[in-house]
Amino acid sequence: MASTGDPEYKSSSTPVPVAGADYSKFDLLLRFLLFASSLVAVVVMVTGNQTEYLPLPRPAKFRYSPAFVYFVAAFSVSGLYSILTILASLSAIRKTNLKTKLLLHLIFWDAVILGILASATGTAGSMAYLGLKGNNHTGWNKICNIYDKFCRHVGASIAVGLFGSIVVLLLIWISAHSIHSRVPK
Protein backbone atom coordinates (compact mmCIF):
# COMPACT_ATOMS: atom_id res chain seq x y z
CA MET A 1 0.00 0.00 0.00
CA ALA A 2 1.31 3.41 -0.90
CA SER A 3 0.90 6.24 1.56
CA THR A 4 -2.48 7.87 1.31
CA GLY A 5 -3.51 11.48 1.47
CA ASP A 6 -0.71 12.74 -0.76
CA PRO A 7 -2.11 14.61 -3.77
CA GLU A 8 1.32 14.91 -5.41
CA TYR A 9 2.46 12.25 -7.82
CA LYS A 10 5.73 10.44 -7.34
CA SER A 11 8.16 11.25 -10.13
CA SER A 12 10.49 8.54 -8.83
CA SER A 13 12.40 5.90 -10.79
CA THR A 14 9.46 3.47 -10.89
CA PRO A 15 6.94 4.91 -13.35
CA VAL A 16 3.30 4.48 -12.45
CA PRO A 17 1.59 2.37 -15.17
CA VAL A 18 -0.72 5.02 -16.61
CA ALA A 19 -1.75 2.91 -19.57
CA GLY A 20 -2.95 0.19 -17.19
CA ALA A 21 -3.44 -3.43 -17.95
CA ASP A 22 -4.67 -4.09 -21.47
CA TYR A 23 -7.58 -6.46 -21.77
CA SER A 24 -8.58 -5.33 -25.28
CA LYS A 25 -8.17 -8.73 -26.88
CA PHE A 26 -10.07 -10.54 -24.14
CA ASP A 27 -12.76 -7.85 -24.33
CA LEU A 28 -13.06 -8.28 -28.10
CA LEU A 29 -13.18 -12.06 -27.76
CA LEU A 30 -16.04 -11.79 -25.25
CA ARG A 31 -17.92 -9.37 -27.50
CA PHE A 32 -17.63 -11.86 -30.37
CA LEU A 33 -18.93 -14.55 -27.98
CA LEU A 34 -21.84 -12.27 -27.06
CA PHE A 35 -22.66 -11.80 -30.74
CA ALA A 36 -22.46 -15.53 -31.42
CA SER A 37 -24.60 -16.49 -28.43
CA SER A 38 -27.20 -13.79 -29.24
CA LEU A 39 -27.44 -15.04 -32.80
CA VAL A 40 -27.74 -18.69 -31.74
CA ALA A 41 -30.31 -17.90 -29.04
CA VAL A 42 -32.52 -15.99 -31.51
CA VAL A 43 -32.20 -18.54 -34.33
CA VAL A 44 -32.85 -21.56 -32.10
CA MET A 45 -35.87 -19.87 -30.51
CA VAL A 46 -37.37 -18.75 -33.83
CA THR A 47 -36.92 -22.13 -35.53
CA GLY A 48 -38.70 -24.02 -32.76
CA ASN A 49 -42.09 -24.18 -34.55
CA GLN A 50 -43.92 -27.44 -34.08
CA THR A 51 -47.41 -28.48 -35.18
CA GLU A 52 -49.25 -31.31 -33.45
CA TYR A 53 -52.51 -32.93 -34.63
CA LEU A 54 -54.80 -33.35 -31.62
CA PRO A 55 -56.56 -34.25 -34.02
CA LEU A 56 -56.87 -30.69 -35.38
CA PRO A 57 -53.54 -29.03 -36.25
CA ARG A 58 -52.33 -26.96 -33.25
CA PRO A 59 -49.02 -25.19 -33.87
CA ALA A 60 -46.63 -24.02 -31.17
CA LYS A 61 -44.65 -20.89 -32.03
CA PHE A 62 -42.47 -18.58 -30.02
CA ARG A 63 -44.64 -15.60 -30.90
CA TYR A 64 -47.66 -17.08 -29.14
CA SER A 65 -45.96 -16.21 -25.83
CA PRO A 66 -45.11 -12.58 -24.99
CA ALA A 67 -42.25 -13.92 -22.85
CA PHE A 68 -40.53 -15.54 -25.83
CA VAL A 69 -41.16 -12.48 -28.03
CA TYR A 70 -39.41 -10.34 -25.41
CA PHE A 71 -36.58 -12.90 -25.30
CA VAL A 72 -36.07 -12.73 -29.09
CA ALA A 73 -36.25 -8.92 -29.06
CA ALA A 74 -33.75 -8.64 -26.19
CA PHE A 75 -31.19 -10.93 -27.82
CA SER A 76 -31.62 -9.22 -31.19
CA VAL A 77 -30.75 -5.96 -29.46
CA SER A 78 -27.72 -7.51 -27.75
CA GLY A 79 -26.55 -8.95 -31.08
CA LEU A 80 -26.66 -5.49 -32.70
CA TYR A 81 -25.09 -3.95 -29.61
CA SER A 82 -22.19 -6.42 -29.72
CA ILE A 83 -21.45 -5.48 -33.35
CA LEU A 84 -21.47 -1.75 -32.50
CA THR A 85 -19.18 -2.22 -29.49
CA ILE A 86 -16.78 -4.43 -31.46
CA LEU A 87 -16.44 -1.61 -34.00
CA ALA A 88 -16.03 0.98 -31.23
CA SER A 89 -13.40 -1.14 -29.45
CA LEU A 90 -11.49 -1.73 -32.70
CA SER A 91 -11.48 1.97 -33.56
CA ALA A 92 -10.07 2.93 -30.13
CA ILE A 93 -7.60 0.08 -29.72
CA ARG A 94 -4.50 2.26 -30.08
CA LYS A 95 -5.69 5.42 -28.34
CA THR A 96 -5.07 5.21 -24.61
CA ASN A 97 -6.89 8.38 -23.58
CA LEU A 98 -9.90 7.76 -25.75
CA LYS A 99 -10.00 4.20 -24.49
CA THR A 100 -10.41 5.10 -20.82
CA LYS A 101 -13.42 7.22 -21.77
CA LEU A 102 -14.73 4.43 -23.98
CA LEU A 103 -14.37 1.89 -21.17
CA LEU A 104 -16.58 4.04 -18.96
CA HIS A 105 -19.24 4.24 -21.67
CA LEU A 106 -18.97 0.50 -22.24
CA ILE A 107 -19.60 -0.20 -18.55
CA PHE A 108 -22.69 2.04 -18.66
CA TRP A 109 -24.18 0.30 -21.66
CA ASP A 110 -23.01 -3.20 -20.75
CA ALA A 111 -24.86 -2.83 -17.44
CA VAL A 112 -28.05 -1.85 -19.30
CA ILE A 113 -27.66 -4.82 -21.64
CA LEU A 114 -26.99 -7.11 -18.65
CA GLY A 115 -30.29 -6.00 -17.11
CA ILE A 116 -32.18 -6.57 -20.36
CA LEU A 117 -30.64 -9.99 -21.05
CA ALA A 118 -31.00 -11.24 -17.48
CA SER A 119 -34.66 -10.20 -17.34
CA ALA A 120 -35.32 -11.77 -20.76
CA THR A 121 -33.65 -15.02 -19.71
CA GLY A 122 -35.68 -15.05 -16.48
CA THR A 123 -38.90 -14.27 -18.34
CA ALA A 124 -38.45 -17.00 -20.93
CA GLY A 125 -37.09 -19.41 -18.32
CA SER A 126 -40.16 -19.14 -16.13
CA MET A 127 -42.45 -19.81 -19.11
CA ALA A 128 -40.34 -22.80 -20.15
CA TYR A 129 -40.45 -24.15 -16.61
CA LEU A 130 -44.22 -23.74 -16.55
CA GLY A 131 -44.51 -25.56 -19.88
CA LEU A 132 -42.30 -28.35 -18.53
CA LYS A 133 -43.88 -28.82 -15.10
CA GLY A 134 -47.25 -27.06 -15.21
CA ASN A 135 -48.82 -25.63 -12.07
CA ASN A 136 -51.57 -27.55 -10.27
CA HIS A 137 -52.63 -24.61 -8.12
CA THR A 138 -53.66 -22.48 -11.08
CA GLY A 139 -54.72 -25.31 -13.38
CA TRP A 140 -52.01 -24.52 -15.95
CA ASN A 141 -51.12 -27.86 -17.55
CA LYS A 142 -47.68 -28.74 -18.82
CA ILE A 143 -47.35 -28.77 -22.61
CA CYS A 144 -43.84 -30.09 -23.12
CA ASN A 145 -45.08 -33.70 -23.16
CA ILE A 146 -46.91 -32.76 -26.39
CA TYR A 147 -44.60 -30.15 -27.94
CA ASP A 148 -41.31 -31.94 -27.33
CA LYS A 149 -39.32 -30.40 -30.20
CA PHE A 150 -40.57 -26.87 -29.40
CA CYS A 151 -39.58 -27.26 -25.76
CA ARG A 152 -36.13 -28.57 -26.68
CA HIS A 153 -35.58 -25.50 -28.86
CA VAL A 154 -36.80 -23.18 -26.10
CA GLY A 155 -34.61 -24.88 -23.49
CA ALA A 156 -31.50 -24.76 -25.69
CA SER A 157 -32.15 -21.12 -26.57
CA ILE A 158 -32.49 -20.15 -22.89
CA ALA A 159 -29.28 -22.02 -22.01
CA VAL A 160 -27.40 -20.11 -24.72
CA GLY A 161 -29.05 -16.90 -23.51
CA LEU A 162 -27.87 -17.55 -19.96
CA PHE A 163 -24.35 -18.00 -21.32
CA GLY A 164 -24.68 -14.67 -23.15
CA SER A 165 -25.77 -12.94 -19.92
CA ILE A 166 -22.72 -14.30 -18.11
CA VAL A 167 -20.51 -13.03 -20.95
CA VAL A 168 -21.91 -9.51 -20.42
CA LEU A 169 -21.22 -9.82 -16.69
CA LEU A 170 -17.59 -10.73 -17.50
CA LEU A 171 -17.40 -7.74 -19.87
CA ILE A 172 -18.41 -5.38 -17.05
CA TRP A 173 -15.80 -6.95 -14.77
CA ILE A 174 -13.05 -6.61 -17.37
CA SER A 175 -13.89 -2.98 -18.19
CA ALA A 176 -14.04 -2.07 -14.49
CA HIS A 177 -10.73 -3.83 -13.82
CA SER A 178 -9.16 -2.15 -16.83
CA ILE A 179 -10.21 1.34 -15.64
CA HIS A 180 -9.12 0.52 -12.09
CA SER A 181 -5.64 -0.49 -13.31
CA ARG A 182 -5.14 3.05 -14.68
CA VAL A 183 -5.68 4.70 -11.30
CA PRO A 184 -2.28 5.54 -9.78
CA LYS A 185 -1.58 3.47 -6.66
Place this chain on the structure above:
Amino acid sequence: MASTGDPEYKSSSTPVPVAGADYSKFDLLLRFLLFASSLVAVVVMVTGNQTEYLPLPRPAKFRYSPAFVYFVAAFSVSGLYSILTILASLSAIRKTNLKTKLLLHLIFWDAVILGILASATGTAGSMAYLGLKGNNHTGWNKICNIYDKFCRHVGASIAVGLFGSIVVLLLIWISAHSIHSRVPK
Protein backbone atom coordinates in the same frame (compact mmCIF):
# COMPACT_ATOMS: atom_id res chain seq x y z
CA MET B 1 -8.06 16.84 -24.06
CA ALA B 2 -4.55 16.47 -22.62
CA SER B 3 -1.75 15.22 -24.83
CA THR B 4 -1.65 11.43 -25.08
CA GLY B 5 1.21 8.97 -25.06
CA ASP B 6 3.15 10.65 -22.25
CA PRO B 7 3.81 8.22 -19.38
CA GLU B 8 5.27 10.94 -17.13
CA TYR B 9 2.97 12.81 -14.80
CA LYS B 10 2.79 16.57 -14.93
CA SER B 11 4.02 18.11 -11.69
CA SER B 12 2.79 21.47 -12.89
CA SER B 13 0.82 24.11 -11.04
CA THR B 14 -2.55 22.47 -11.71
CA PRO B 15 -2.66 19.32 -9.57
CA VAL B 16 -4.39 16.33 -11.10
CA PRO B 17 -7.38 15.36 -8.91
CA VAL B 18 -6.15 12.00 -7.60
CA ALA B 19 -8.96 11.62 -5.09
CA GLY B 20 -11.46 11.93 -7.89
CA ALA B 21 -15.05 12.98 -7.62
CA ASP B 22 -16.72 11.84 -4.44
CA TYR B 23 -20.09 10.21 -4.85
CA SER B 24 -20.05 8.48 -1.44
CA LYS B 25 -23.19 10.14 -0.17
CA PHE B 26 -25.16 9.48 -3.31
CA ASP B 27 -23.88 5.89 -3.28
CA LEU B 28 -24.99 5.43 0.32
CA LEU B 29 -28.38 6.98 -0.42
CA LEU B 30 -28.91 4.55 -3.30
CA ARG B 31 -27.88 1.60 -1.15
CA PHE B 32 -30.45 2.63 1.45
CA LEU B 33 -33.01 2.86 -1.36
CA LEU B 34 -32.02 -0.64 -2.49
CA PHE B 35 -32.50 -1.94 1.04
CA ALA B 36 -35.89 -0.25 1.35
CA SER B 37 -37.15 -1.45 -2.01
CA SER B 38 -35.93 -5.01 -1.37
CA LEU B 39 -37.72 -5.05 1.98
CA VAL B 40 -40.95 -3.64 0.52
CA ALA B 41 -40.86 -6.03 -2.46
CA VAL B 42 -40.46 -9.07 -0.20
CA VAL B 43 -43.06 -7.97 2.37
CA VAL B 44 -45.69 -7.04 -0.23
CA MET B 45 -45.15 -10.31 -2.11
CA VAL B 46 -45.30 -12.48 1.03
CA THR B 47 -48.43 -10.80 2.43
CA GLY B 48 -50.41 -11.30 -0.79
CA ASN B 49 -52.22 -14.44 0.44
CA GLN B 50 -55.85 -14.64 -0.66
CA THR B 51 -58.38 -17.43 -0.23
CA GLU B 52 -61.40 -17.70 -2.51
CA TYR B 53 -64.39 -20.04 -2.01
CA LEU B 54 -65.26 -21.59 -5.38
CA PRO B 55 -67.15 -23.06 -3.41
CA LEU B 56 -64.29 -24.99 -1.75
CA PRO B 57 -61.55 -22.81 -0.22
CA ARG B 58 -58.73 -22.32 -2.75
CA PRO B 59 -55.88 -20.16 -1.44
CA ALA B 60 -53.42 -18.25 -3.62
CA LYS B 61 -49.93 -17.90 -2.12
CA PHE B 62 -46.65 -16.72 -3.54
CA ARG B 63 -45.00 -20.04 -2.68
CA TYR B 64 -47.29 -21.96 -5.06
CA SER B 65 -45.29 -20.47 -7.94
CA PRO B 66 -41.54 -21.17 -8.28
CA ALA B 67 -41.22 -17.81 -10.06
CA PHE B 68 -42.46 -15.89 -7.01
CA VAL B 69 -40.32 -17.99 -4.65
CA TYR B 70 -37.26 -17.06 -6.73
CA PHE B 71 -38.36 -13.41 -6.63
CA VAL B 72 -38.61 -13.42 -2.82
CA ALA B 73 -35.25 -15.22 -2.50
CA ALA B 74 -33.52 -12.80 -4.87
CA PHE B 75 -34.78 -9.68 -3.10
CA SER B 76 -33.97 -11.14 0.30
CA VAL B 77 -30.41 -11.59 -0.93
CA SER B 78 -30.27 -8.03 -2.28
CA GLY B 79 -31.62 -6.70 1.04
CA LEU B 80 -28.83 -8.46 2.97
CA TYR B 81 -26.30 -7.40 0.33
CA SER B 82 -27.34 -3.75 0.65
CA ILE B 83 -26.77 -3.86 4.44
CA LEU B 84 -23.30 -5.38 3.97
CA THR B 85 -22.30 -2.83 1.34
CA ILE B 86 -23.62 0.09 3.43
CA LEU B 87 -21.36 -1.08 6.26
CA ALA B 88 -18.41 -1.54 3.87
CA SER B 89 -18.94 1.90 2.34
CA LEU B 90 -19.21 3.55 5.75
CA SER B 91 -16.02 1.87 6.99
CA ALA B 92 -14.03 3.08 3.96
CA ILE B 93 -15.51 6.55 3.66
CA ARG B 94 -12.34 8.36 4.75
CA LYS B 95 -9.71 6.11 3.14
CA THR B 96 -9.05 7.14 -0.45
CA ASN B 97 -6.79 4.26 -1.43
CA LEU B 98 -8.92 1.59 0.17
CA LYS B 99 -11.96 3.16 -1.45
CA THR B 100 -10.73 2.77 -5.03
CA LYS B 101 -10.22 -0.93 -4.36
CA LEU B 102 -13.62 -1.12 -2.68
CA LEU B 103 -15.31 0.58 -5.66
CA LEU B 104 -13.93 -2.10 -7.96
CA HIS B 105 -15.28 -4.86 -5.70
CA LEU B 106 -18.61 -3.05 -5.47
CA ILE B 107 -18.91 -2.94 -9.27
CA PHE B 108 -18.17 -6.68 -9.43
CA TRP B 109 -20.84 -7.59 -6.89
CA ASP B 110 -23.35 -4.94 -7.96
CA ALA B 111 -23.26 -6.43 -11.46
CA VAL B 112 -23.97 -9.91 -10.04
CA ILE B 113 -26.86 -8.51 -7.98
CA LEU B 114 -28.17 -6.64 -11.03
CA GLY B 115 -28.27 -9.92 -12.97
CA ILE B 116 -30.08 -11.69 -10.13
CA LEU B 117 -32.64 -8.90 -9.57
CA ALA B 118 -33.33 -8.34 -13.27
CA SER B 119 -33.88 -12.05 -13.87
CA ALA B 120 -36.11 -12.31 -10.77
CA THR B 121 -38.18 -9.31 -11.88
CA GLY B 122 -38.52 -10.80 -15.36
CA THR B 123 -39.44 -14.21 -13.97
CA ALA B 124 -42.13 -12.88 -11.64
CA GLY B 125 -43.30 -10.36 -14.23
CA SER B 126 -43.97 -13.02 -16.85
CA MET B 127 -46.00 -15.07 -14.34
CA ALA B 128 -47.97 -11.99 -13.29
CA TYR B 129 -48.67 -11.16 -16.93
CA LEU B 130 -49.85 -14.71 -17.54
CA GLY B 131 -52.12 -14.52 -14.49
CA LEU B 132 -53.49 -11.22 -15.75
CA LYS B 133 -54.01 -12.08 -19.42
CA GLY B 134 -53.86 -15.87 -19.66
CA ASN B 135 -52.72 -17.58 -22.87
CA ASN B 136 -55.29 -19.05 -25.25
CA HIS B 137 -52.73 -21.04 -27.24
CA THR B 138 -51.72 -23.18 -24.28
CA GLY B 139 -55.07 -23.14 -22.48
CA TRP B 140 -53.65 -21.30 -19.45
CA ASN B 141 -56.53 -19.26 -18.06
CA LYS B 142 -56.10 -15.92 -16.36
CA ILE B 143 -56.60 -15.99 -12.60
CA CYS B 144 -56.42 -12.31 -11.67
CA ASN B 145 -60.18 -11.89 -12.18
CA ILE B 146 -60.60 -14.26 -9.21
CA TYR B 147 -57.55 -13.46 -7.07
CA ASP B 148 -57.69 -9.68 -7.32
CA LYS B 149 -55.96 -8.84 -4.04
CA PHE B 150 -53.20 -11.39 -4.66
CA CYS B 151 -52.55 -9.97 -8.12
CA ARG B 152 -52.44 -6.39 -6.80
CA HIS B 153 -49.82 -7.45 -4.26
CA VAL B 154 -47.80 -9.26 -6.92
CA GLY B 155 -48.00 -6.31 -9.30
CA ALA B 156 -46.96 -3.79 -6.65
CA SER B 157 -44.12 -6.03 -5.52
CA ILE B 158 -42.80 -6.38 -9.09
CA ALA B 159 -43.00 -2.61 -9.64
CA VAL B 160 -40.95 -2.02 -6.48
CA GLY B 161 -38.57 -4.77 -7.61
CA LEU B 162 -38.09 -3.07 -10.97
CA PHE B 163 -37.28 0.15 -9.12
CA GLY B 164 -34.70 -1.76 -7.04
CA SER B 165 -33.09 -3.17 -10.21
CA ILE B 166 -32.76 0.34 -11.63
CA VAL B 167 -31.16 1.49 -8.36
CA VAL B 168 -28.51 -1.22 -8.74
CA LEU B 169 -27.90 -0.08 -12.32
CA LEU B 170 -27.36 3.48 -11.05
CA LEU B 171 -24.98 2.13 -8.39
CA ILE B 172 -22.82 0.50 -11.08
CA TRP B 173 -22.80 3.73 -13.07
CA ILE B 174 -21.77 5.79 -10.05
CA SER B 175 -19.00 3.41 -9.01
CA ALA B 176 -17.65 3.25 -12.56
CA HIS B 177 -17.76 7.04 -12.87
CA SER B 178 -16.09 7.41 -9.49
CA ILE B 179 -13.19 5.11 -10.46
CA HIS B 180 -12.90 6.80 -13.86
CA SER B 181 -12.58 10.23 -12.22
CA ARG B 182 -9.42 9.02 -10.43
CA VAL B 183 -7.62 8.17 -13.67
CA PRO B 184 -5.20 11.02 -14.51
CA LYS B 185 -6.28 12.82 -17.68
